[in-house]
Amino acid sequence: MDKQELLVRTAFKLFYTRGIHAVGVNLVLAESGIAKKTLYHHFPSKAHLVEAAIRYRDRNYRAWLISRLEHVPAGKPALLELFNALNDWFHSRESDIDHFNGCFFINASAEFGDRGSVIHRACAEHKAGITALIRKHIDELSLPEGTTEEITKLVVLLKEGAISMAHVQGNLDAALEAKGILVRVLQDRMANR
Template sequence: MRASKRDELVQKALEIFYREGFHATGMDLLAAETGISKTTMFKHFRTKEDLILAVLRLRDENFRNWLLRRMEQAGAPRDQLLAMFDALAEWFAEPKFRSCMFIKAASEYPDPSHPIHAHAAEHKRLLFLQLERIAADAGAREPAELARALLLLKEGAIVTAHFGHEADPAGDAKAAAAILIAEALQTRSA
């Protein structure tokens, strides 16, 4: 199996794990849906958990790059912070939306010292750092505080969208974020 086949396996496994969950997805299902034998999978990944980590690395890279690009398109840093919620609305509207893969990973592997849980936590930490940088560029006096609040709104919107009982969780979160951002920027100029 060439490197591109390995990448293909990781991409297909990402779709399956995202749809079915980590524990519910066995190697037999992965083999059946990817068309790649278990023997071949184990040539590239010693364990299912190694494959899950590769999947999480790919999802992390893809998601953060997509989100940051969508935010940067908004222009000014303040607008970028709000654009995060517009991007979330697009994601939530996708027919294949199944919540956050990293929330799922941390839930299915609850021990903080487990590599899968740790990788999920790292994804959230990296998002926080990106938001903190943008908040600082926007002029927030306490960029870390604003980033934490916006990340909480983001995560809450994801969970709410997953449950599907609210019409516009991203819009609701964006409205709350606008208030927090205005307050954080006003405090600086006072």
């Protein structure tokens, strides 16, 4: 692994477990064993390192989620698998992504509340990308006209709510509860075609 990649991975792990504002550049340097000059060669400021950590997490999280969804048929099976994947993540049964500590993108955007900041925008881009992935599977459902957008929003809200419930309230079964709600809604919508 090259030094830039090591810096990003180290920074991500520290930011994810401790918070971005709580982690200084010196801690990233100490944990990575890389010199300050090398850090600033790759990242002119801490904000650049934070953005790189967000992009790193986005790539890894998307790759993990896509790989989980590719193992089942598109459409409803993939939507249900989304919540199975979240459940495995919450219960630390996933080796492909870091131990569950909430949503890094929600946490980072909370620390950088200015919606115009590069960091906040990078978090929003991640959420939009995951929404597009979900929408792709909802498009496979042949839902009644006019309900595709509504179901997309519902699935996204269920996903986000499950992550928040698992992290904030310690409800590690929140993904399965959300999955149960989705099953009932889809049965109702599909019956009313």
